[in-house]
Structure formats: structure tokens, C-alpha cells
Amino acid sequence: MRAGRGSLAGPLAIVEELSNTQVISALNEAAEAEGLFVGQPLRDAHAICATLLTRKRNIPAETAFLMALGRWAGKFSPWVAPQVPDEINLDMTGCSHLFDGEAALLTQIDADCADMGITVRMGLADTLGAAWALARYAGQAAGLPVDRSGDAIDQEARATRARAARISVRPAAPGQGAPSGKAGRRHWTRGGAAPQAVELSQQPERIAPVGQAHRVLAPLPVAALRLEASAVAQLGRLGLRQIGDLLDQPRASLARRFGRGLVLRLDQAMGSTPEPVSPAGVPDSFAVRLTLPEPIGLVEDLQAGIDRMLPRLCALLEERGKGARLLRLEAHRVDQAAQIVTVGLARPSRDPDRIRPLLAMKLEQIDAGFGIEMLRLEAMQAEPIHARTQAGHLEATAAARTRQAGGQTVALEDLIGRIGARVGLEAITRRHPVETHIPEKTAKVLAAAWSEPAQDWPAAPHARPLLLWRPELVMAPDVPQVPERFRWRGRDWELATAEGPERIAPEWWLEDPNWRSGVRDYWVVVTTCGARLWVFFAHGAALSRGWFCQGSFA
Missing domain, CATH: 3.40.1170.60 (MutS, DNA mismatch repair protein, domain I)
Structure with missing residues (x-):
């Protein structure tokens, strides 16, 4: 671009x-x-x-400019979908006649962009894929891929040469522009007379006549199908360098050798698979900015700027009944560069006192350079915070007791947020119960920031060890009776007392490699030295039977 x-x-x-x-x-x-x-x-x-x-x-500035350009493009069509980093898609169905035709429409877009100092490349076709190809590859001859290997054949296959001889290649178009505008019209005509063939030389090369996508795309390189670079290189080594070469090949063979992605891109470009332009709705924007009269560079100055912006951001969130879950602070420097830091909260909040310490922990990561002239604070993710309902005396008493015990909950959430600002919220986890009788599966690990504290853990039918590990082999006689003496972890152990057995069978509806030993009889074994172990005898199924130790009670 x-x-x-x-x-x-x-x-x-x-x-x-x-x-x-x-x-x-x-x-x-x-x-x-x-x-x-x-x-x-x-x-x-x-x-x-x-x-x-x-x-x-400056990626934030580029994104903001593209979104603003998308709003400007709404004067040509109500269906506008900007695509980061440099594309704007428009559905021109029923709109071109308002501008005296498609050619005049593109001419006006080009003139408007030139007045704004923007170099733009456009393509207009029946499908989004064809418009994308024309915008980026119109007029470009298909050659060998740049990353071809040494064994690539520097000539086309015989069938490819015969095909290329019947297709006129347009002159090379100007270089690729930014942003790339693609306009498309729906063409779902069924029945009736086929569209009249139009001589391509009479049309601008960036416009595909109605029903002529096949002829217009045939001489373009295969990269115009939005394929991966590796797929383009592999096709080039086989002599398939133009889209027309792929259209003549059996679809089953293409899908078997290059995957269904290639066939899907072909169908999208030719209109067999619909790919409508779906503009996203206008999202809620929660952002504030502070333009500074003089560049700043001290941490104290950044903190003062946050203190001025944060109450305004929280007021915006409160108006929409939402709380911030992820915030981004942008520091725009005088050299047009931007420093960005993000913070996450364990629970959505719009309380400035809870958000301010998290932002303060990130300020040291900002490189002020020659000075910062503008600050911007944005809530990247916002979640609803439900309002409280009126309660009677009994509910108010219960709520007061909950608040007394809930102070620890709020403190824990703030602690999770502060630690998460350092190590990441995904690194802080908590355990939750699971309905299963398999000992090692009775709990699952969830991220603490996106889960509630576990409540009402189910009671185990028998005592469970404090420490649990993968089963370790115990040297003992291969009989289901508890041995008087056994060897485990390189030591000899002597039995004092034993309690059991507790029989646990594997989950027959699941294939678990750890339970191929079949049914297990668990025992609580106390040795003469005071160790309290959790051992079991595997009766054997897919694996051999024997004694194993899986946990310890102390």
C-alpha cells in the first residue's frame, strides 16, 4: 500500500x-x-x-482514520463495512444509478479521495471476492511466485499456454493503494435471458460487467483469490498461475490436493457461495481524551491526567449501565508515535478508586520520548452492571450481613486485578467442583477473573487424601489382600492398620488411558512410621494388575 x-x-x-x-x-x-x-x-x-x-x-490513528473514512463512504451506499487495516467494502446494489452509472460513481470516489490526499484503488464486481481481486490485481500479469523454490519450472505448462493465448491481458495498473476500496453489486438473477456479453476493452479495467466475472478474473494471478502465500507458491510450481487455470481443473482434485479453502475462494469469487457485505452495528464507545497545552513526560503528570479523565469515563459507563472490564490508555507523543498500555479487571467496575491503582501500575511502561501531547482512555470491553432492586426489612438485614462478609470479596477482586496487571489475569486460577466419582477429576481449574468462588462442594463418600498424584507402582504380592510389607519409592514400608476397600470403577463411556487398569480397590493404609497413604489394587483390564500408591493424607 x-x-x-x-x-x-x-x-x-x-x-x-x-x-x-x-x-x-x-x-x-x-x-x-x-x-x-x-x-x-x-x-x-x-x-x-x-x-x-x-x-x-501509528496503528490507533490508522484505525480511527479508516473508521472515519467508512462513515464518509456512507454517502455512496448504506452498506459499508471497513476492514482493518486498509479496506472498505461497499454493497452498491441499487445505488449506482444515483451517480449516473458505475463508471461515474468510481470516478467521483476517486476524485473525492484525491481531494483528501488519499491514493485509492477500487474494484466493482458482482461478488466481494471478484471486487477484491480487481482492486488489488487488476492489470497484473500472472508470473512465478516470488518465494519459489529452486526446483520450480520457469515455464508454463502446455495447457496453461494454450489457455493464455486466448485471453488478452490488460496493461499494468498503478501500484497498490491505501485504503483499498471495493464496491460490489448483488447478482442473484435466476432464469430469463443470459446477460449480454460486453467487450472488456470497452469497460474500465476496475469494473467487471454484470455476469462477466469469469472472463475478467481469468487472466488475474491466483493470489487474487485471497489465498495463503504457501498455496500460491505451490500452485505456481505446478503451472497454475492464473485464475482461469484453476477454473478448468476438476473441483474434487483441487479440494483433495489444496484443501477446501481454495474451492471456497473460487466459489466466493464466482458467486456460487454468497459472501454478502455485512456492516457491523455502531458499537457503544466509551472513550475520553485529554489534549495537553505542553508536552509532559513525568509519571506524576500522567497520573494527574488520568485523574481528570477517569471520572468522565466512569460517568459515561454509568449512563449506559455498564462497567469496564478491559481498559486501554494511549499516550500520543510529539513524534506522532503512540504508547499503549492495557489493564484488566477481575469484575466489571465503574468505580474510579478501583481502576486508578491498576492504571498507575502500568505508567512505568510508557516511554514519553520527547514528550506526550495527548492522552486517551478507552474501555475496550464493557459489561452490564445490574441495578439493585428495592428490598424489605428481611432482605435488608440479609443484605447487611452479606455486605459484612462481602468486604473480603471486594478486596479479593481488587487483589486479583492488581496481580493480574503484573502477571496476567489468565495466570490466576481457582478450582471448581465437578460431578464425577473419579478422584483425580473431582475439580477443574478456571480463571479467577471470569468465574465465581466455588460453593457447596459435594461431600466425598469416603476420605480423600490431601496430596494426590499419578499412580506410582508399589512392589507387593499380586493379590487383592493388603500386604503386610511393601516397597515404594525405594523404601520398605510395614503395615500398621488398613481401612477399606472402596471400589471405584472407570467411566466406561469415556476412553481414559489412565484407567485402563480396570476396577480399583482403594485402601487407607497407615504404616508403622506414621505415614498415611492412599493405595489401591488394580484388578487389571487392558493393563496388568497390581498395587499402586496415589496419594497421602498428610
Whole structure:
């Protein structure tokens, strides 16, 4: 993609950091003319073009601009779906006649974008897949994949050459633009006369005439089907480099060799599988910002800015009856870069006193650089907080007792939030009961931030050990009677008392490799040295029988 046209006439590139390497994520026409490309390491780009100017990528600003551009595109169609990072999809069904036809419509969009300093590439077709292909690959000849291996054949197959001879390839189109606009019209006509064939040379190359998607897409490279790079490379090595080459192949063979994803993309491009434009509804936005008169860089200044923004954000949440579950703090610096930190809460909340300490713990991660000129605080995830209902005397008394005991619950939730800000909320877990008679499956582990404390643990029919581990082999006679002496963990043990047995059978409806030993008879064994062990005798099924130790009561 190319950066928008602006006051800088020289080579300009937007740089982002990937795997500790700075690479180009966008560039303008002047940089493209120097031979630079998206994904190129910055050090290689400077070696080619010494006059290259660079700017750091600002992902939040790009996303916000794309959403704003999507709202502007609503003047052409009510069905608009922006797709991060650089696409806007429009369903133009019944709209083109309002702008004197499809060609005039695209001309007006192109002119409006040029006035805003945006380089844009568009495609219009019956399907979203075909429009995507035209917007990005119209006029590009199909060649060998860039990442081809050494054993690739640098020539087309005989059938491919015969096919290519009958298709005229359009002249190369300009470079790829950003954002890429794709407009599509529904074409579900059934019955009646077939659409009249239109000479493609009479139409702009970015517009596919009605019913002519097959002819327009046939000369385009297979990458225009939105395939993975590995699939494109494999198809190229087999001589299948154009979409038309795939259309002539048996579908069953394509699906068997390259997966159903390839066939699905073909169907979507040709209209056999519907892919409608589904614009998402306008989500609730809970965000506040603070523009600073002078750049700041001290932690105390950041904390003061949060103290001014947080009450306003909590007021917005309260108006909609929601609480923040995940918050993001953006610090926009004077060099157009943005520092972002996120915090999560164990429970949704709109209390500034509970949110402020979590944000304060993250401020040290912000690099102020040459100064921060704007702060933005946004609730990325918000959940409803139900209002309290009126209660009588009995309910009020019970609620008061609950609040007395619930102070610990609130403190525990705040503690989970503070620890989660350091190690992550997923790392804090709690155990919950499970309805099963298998000893090692009586509890499951859940994230503490997304689960309630366990209540009413079911009582075990017999005593269960405090420590439980995987069964360990016990050297003892292979009989179901408790041995007087046995060897376990390299030591000799002598029996004092034994209590049991408790027979537990495996879950026959589940295949558990740990229970292939069959039915078990559990005993509580006390040795002469005072150790209280939990041992069992496996009667044998798929595995051999014998004695095992699985836990200890102390």
C-alpha cells in the first residue's frame, strides 16, 4: 500500500517494528519509484534510497482514520463495512444509478479521495471476492511466485499456454493503494435471458460487467483469490498461475490436493457461495481524551491526567449501565508515535478508586520520548452492571450481613486485578467442583477473573487424601489382600492398620488411558512410621494388575 499524497514530494515510508526489525508498512509513489516495497527492511531501503524519509506507524490513528473514512463512504451506499487495516467494502446494489452509472460513481470516489490526499484503488464486481481481486490485481500479469523454490519450472505448462493465448491481458495498473476500496453489486438473477456479453476493452479495467466475472478474473494471478502465500507458491510450481487455470481443473482434485479453502475462494469469487457485505452495528464507545497545552513526560503528570479523565469515563459507563472490564490508555507523543498500555479487571467496575491503582501500575511502561501531547482512555470491553432492586426489612438485614462478609470479596477482586496487571489475569486460577466419582477429576481449574468462588462442594463418600498424584507402582504380592510389607519409592514400608476397600470403577463411556487398569480397590493404609497413604489394587483390564500408591493424607 502507498501512503497518501501530501506536502512531502520526496520518498516517504511508514515504518513498523516486526520481530525486532524495522520494516516498511506503507510508502508513497516517490518511494515506489525508487524500487522500495512494503515489507522491506528499513536498512535495505536506506541503502537503496539515501533520501528516504520515515515516520513511525501509528496503528490507533490508522484505525480511527479508516473508521472515519467508512462513515464518509456512507454517502455512496448504506452498506459499508471497513476492514482493518486498509479496506472498505461497499454493497452498491441499487445505488449506482444515483451517480449516473458505475463508471461515474468510481470516478467521483476517486476524485473525492484525491481531494483528501488519499491514493485509492477500487474494484466493482458482482461478488466481494471478484471486487477484491480487481482492486488489488487488476492489470497484473500472472508470473512465478516470488518465494519459489529452486526446483520450480520457469515455464508454463502446455495447457496453461494454450489457455493464455486466448485471453488478452490488460496493461499494468498503478501500484497498490491505501485504503483499498471495493464496491460490489448483488447478482442473484435466476432464469430469463443470459446477460449480454460486453467487450472488456470497452469497460474500465476496475469494473467487471454484470455476469462477466469469469472472463475478467481469468487472466488475474491466483493470489487474487485471497489465498495463503504457501498455496500460491505451490500452485505456481505446478503451472497454475492464473485464475482461469484453476477454473478448468476438476473441483474434487483441487479440494483433495489444496484443501477446501481454495474451492471456497473460487466459489466466493464466482458467486456460487454468497459472501454478502455485512456492516457491523455502531458499537457503544466509551472513550475520553485529554489534549495537553505542553508536552509532559513525568509519571506524576500522567497520573494527574488520568485523574481528570477517569471520572468522565466512569460517568459515561454509568449512563449506559455498564462497567469496564478491559481498559486501554494511549499516550500520543510529539513524534506522532503512540504508547499503549492495557489493564484488566477481575469484575466489571465503574468505580474510579478501583481502576486508578491498576492504571498507575502500568505508567512505568510508557516511554514519553520527547514528550506526550495527548492522552486517551478507552474501555475496550464493557459489561452490564445490574441495578439493585428495592428490598424489605428481611432482605435488608440479609443484605447487611452479606455486605459484612462481602468486604473480603471486594478486596479479593481488587487483589486479583492488581496481580493480574503484573502477571496476567489468565495466570490466576481457582478450582471448581465437578460431578464425577473419579478422584483425580473431582475439580477443574478456571480463571479467577471470569468465574465465581466455588460453593457447596459435594461431600466425598469416603476420605480423600490431601496430596494426590499419578499412580506410582508399589512392589507387593499380586493379590487383592493388603500386604503386610511393601516397597515404594525405594523404601520398605510395614503395615500398621488398613481401612477399606472402596471400589471405584472407570467411566466406561469415556476412553481414559489412565484407567485402563480396570476396577480399583482403594485402601487407607497407615504404616508403622506414621505415614498415611492412599493405595489401591488394580484388578487389571487392558493393563496388568497390581498395587499402586496415589496419594497421602498428610
